[in-house]
Amino acid sequence: MIKMGVTIIPEIIRESLNNLVKNGERPDDRSFDDYRDIYLETGVISKAEGSARIKIGKTQIMVGAKPQIGEPFSDTPNVGVLMTNSELIPMASPDFEPGPPDERSVELARVTDRCMREAGVIDLEKLCIIEGKKVWMIFLDLHIIDYDGNLMDAAVLGSMAALMDTKIPEAKVVDDEVVIDPEKKVPLPIKEKALMCTFAKIGGELIVDPSLEEEQVMDTRISIGMRADGSICAMQKGGIHPLNKDEILKAVERTGEITKKLMEHLPQNNQ
Amino acid sequence: MIFIEDKQMVIPGDVLADKEYQSGRGTFKEDDKICSSLVGLVAVRDKKISVIPLQSKYIPKRGDVVIGEITDIRFSMWNLDINSPYSGILPASDVFGKEKRDLNKAFNVGDVLFLRVVDVDEVKKVKLGLKGRGLGKFRDGILIYITPTKVPRLIGKKGSMINMIKDETKCEVVVGQNGVVWVKGDPSMERVAEKVINMIEEQAHTSGLTDRVRNMLFELLGKEIPEKEEKPEATEEAADEEEENG
Numbered sequence: 001m002i003k004m005g006v007t008i009i010p011e012i013i014r015e016s017l018n019n020l021v022k023n024g025e026r027p028d029d030r031s032f033d034d035y036r037d038i039y040l041e042t043g044v045i046s047k048a049e050g051s052a053r054i055k056i057g058k059t060q061i062m063v064g065a066k067p068q069i070g071e072p073f074s075d076t077p078n079v080g081v082l083m084t085n086s087e088l089i090p091m092a093s094p095d096f097e098p099g100p101p102d103e104r105s106v107e108l109a110r111v112t113d114r115c116m117r118e119a120g121v122i123d124l125e126k127l128c129i130i131e132g133k134k135v136w137m138i139f140l141d142l143h144i145i146d147y148d149g150n151l152m153d154a155a156v157l158g159s160m161a162a163l164m165d166t167k168i169p170e171a172k173v174v175d176d177e178v179v180i181d182p183e184k185k186v187p188l189p190i191k192e193k194a195l196m197c198t199f200a201k202i203g204g205e206l207i208v209d210p211s212l213e214e215e216q217v218m219d220t221r222i223s224i225g226m227r228a229d230g231s232i233c234a235m236q237k238g239g240i241h242p243l244n245k246d247e248i249l250k251a252v253e254r255t256g257e258i259t260k261k262l263m264e265h266l267p268q269n270n271q
Numbered sequence: 272m273i274f275i276e277d278k279q280m281v282i283p284g285d286v287l288a289d290k291e292y293q294s295g296r297g298t299f300k301e302d303d304k305i306c307s308s309l310v311g312l313v314a315v316r317d318k319k320i321s322v323i324p325l326q327s328k329y330i331p332k333r334g335d336v337v338i339g340e341i342t343d344i345r346f347s348m349w350n351l352d353i354n355s356p357y358s359g360i361l362p363a364s365d366v367f368g369k370e371k372r373d374l375n376k377a378f379n380v381g382d383v384l385f386l387r388v389v390d391v392d393e394v395k396k397v398k399l400g401l402k403g404r405g406l407g408k409f410r411d412g413i414l415i416y417i418t419p420t421k422v423p424r425l426i427g428k429k430g431s432m433i434n435m436i437k438d439e440t441k442c443e444v445v446v447g448q449n450g451v452v453w454v455k456g457d458p459s460m461e462r463v464a465e466k467v468i469n470m471i472e473e474q475a476h477t478s479g480l481t482d483r484v485r486n487m488l489f490e491l492l493g494k495e496i497p498e499k500e501e502k503p504e505a506t507e508e509a510a511d512e513e514e515e516n517g
Binding site: 010011020023025 | 342380461462
């Protein structure tokens with residue numbers, strides 16, 4: 001039976017790609033550690049407080065950050081809130097359907113969110129205005145506008161850039177009331193940088209930045225989120241095949257080197 | 272009065288000729304003038320002007336041979352993706368005759384077949400068949416997708432282009448009219464053929480292509496480019512109805 005919205009890959013293509021990777025080659029002549037061309041632009045949406053457009057090869061994501069004042073969660077009364085949402089819009093791929101978010105969309109949003117949150121990218125305590133009553137809530141929206149594989153790395157890189165680009169209005173407390181000064185904008189308190197690196201396992205090898213073609217035939221994938229200092233902040237595995245310990249340790253090691261290179265794409269002028 | 276040359280690139284709305292010419296595919300008539308309705312290359316045949324689009328989707332036609340992928344197995348037929356807006360069906364009776372057998376014993380989801388379009392009805396239900404020389408299931412090899420309008424160009428005049436690729440790379444090459452190409456041979460040769468075919472697709476609208484393809488082939492194979500015998504500019508063109516071979 002066909003699962004709705006999943007393209008069937010002919011066995012021939014699966015086999016030929018597997019053989020190619022076994023020979024140390026990739027369909028687009030990249031090496032196993034190479035990313036496709038990365039293009040990153042920030043401040044692309046004038047109405048959003050922070051935004052970024054990220055392209056990795058043909059994959060393209062628009063990221064917007066929107067702050068809002070709201071009530072904190074009762075178990076964490078003195079920290080701000082970060083919420084991530086992703087939208088796989090139908091024009092990005094024939095497999096994306098309109099309607100409520102499907103599992104891929106939820107996974108993408110959660111992995112991005114975890115990477116940002118666990119790395120402590122934003123100093124959320126500084127987003128508290130009145131403890132237990134008013135905090136800044138940052139809404140991070142990911143719009144996938146073209147899908148050519150490796151959404152996670154693109155989403156995390158784009159989110160990181162969008163957050164670094166975000167400027168929130170200054171909020172003061174006057175007589176227990178929050179007063180916002182829209183003229184005075186301060187950058188988000190960024191205290192960490194974190195990026196993600198995804199590997200696809202094809203033909204027994206782990207290859208970085210899988211394209212759509214490679215993602216469709218891969219056995220399994222693993223995404224590793226890493227802070228600038230090389231500590232791991234998030235990890236996500238997908239696909240039905242297992243990975244052994246050596247493979248994961250090797251992937252972590254490679255992530256360290258690759259994320260260092262990826263950091264160069266982030267804007268440098270922060271704070 | 273004609274305003275364009277043969278094989279000139281036009282865009283929608285370009286005025287091609289006036290009423291002494293006939294309006295063919297990809298054109299429309301307005302105020303006795305023939306205009307292009309597509310982005311593509313003009314083809315002038317006698318007094319008939321048509322425009323061959325640069326890119327297109329495959330529209331199934333009876334008698335075509337196509338390469339299809341099985342996407343689903345139903346009670347008495349297979350469903351196939353033929354790289355077209357319309358999906359094709361292959362009736363079980365075409366494979367088993369009157370016998371009743373398990374369909375997935377013959378072909379399974381993900382298999383790639385070489386088929387003939389037996390019939391296309393008025394609602395574009397595409398009936399496929401396997402009767403004919405060379406038709407059947409492919410094993411191994413690679414698949415390359417090109418725009419269906421470039422298929423005649425890839426084959427070349429009387430198969431000149433495709434035969435050159437076959438001879439130089441020692442690969443088996445099968446071209447479906449729906450723009451799917453199957454190549455099987457030595458893995459490194461498959462890569463060479465893939466690169467050449469992609470180059471042909473990219474440059475199909477330019478002239479002197481055969482020579483460039485030959486040079487590219489020799490370069491990729493690390494052979495020396497032979498002295499070109501002086502002959503008048505090769506006039507291979509995208510013949511509308513070129514027979515492909517299997």
